[in-house]
Amino acid sequence: MSVDTVTHLNFRGAARAALTFYQSVFGGDVVMVTYKDAGNVQEPAEADQVMWGQVAAASGFRVMAYDVPAHLPWNQGENAFFVSLRGEAAEEVSAYWEKLSSGATVLQPLGPAQWAPLYGMLKDRFGVTWVVDVVSEYNAS
Known part of the structure; x- marks a missing residue:
């Protein structure tokens, strides 16, 4: 299951x-x-x-x-949630980033980060915040 x-x-x-x-x-x-x-x-x-x-x-x-129908309450909120998009290949993640960034506000440009080969954050044209990164093995040392 x-x-x-x-x-x-x-x-x-x-x-x-x-x-x-x-x-x-x-x-x-x-x-x-x-x-x-x-x-x-x-x-x-x-x-x-x-x-x-x-x-x-x-x-x-x-x-x-x-x-959401007009008779129900709805508020987009402020940082109510992020959508996390994680991939194993930098090329694939970069291609998604390019497309998602059309009309978006880039909050953190896609680039190397201490915890990931690539990491970035943007708010797309619909107000949805995406956290995008390339998965890497966690090393606690």
Whole structure:
């Protein structure tokens, strides 16, 4: 038996654009179910918003997202969470960084760090903070 943890991002009307963007970065398949598709329209203006969505790539990348309906509280918050993207190959991680950084605010440029061959942090154009690094073996000495 195994369990997977998948980051689930909550938006207010930007889930479709965010999922489409992440699919353009990581590849894979994007699936979106709107409130209309699910027969759960409570506000006509929100009928085409995403009730459930996911990007799933062969590399193992997964992210889920939805649009919080207007009748529910939502606040993007300040540093409420980070999405950690870790890879074993510098070339692969650098390629993801390049794509994610389109329209982003770079908080820490991608480069060597004391604990990793490459490390960087950015806030993408949807307000999601990504911590990106190349996995290295931990050496306590």
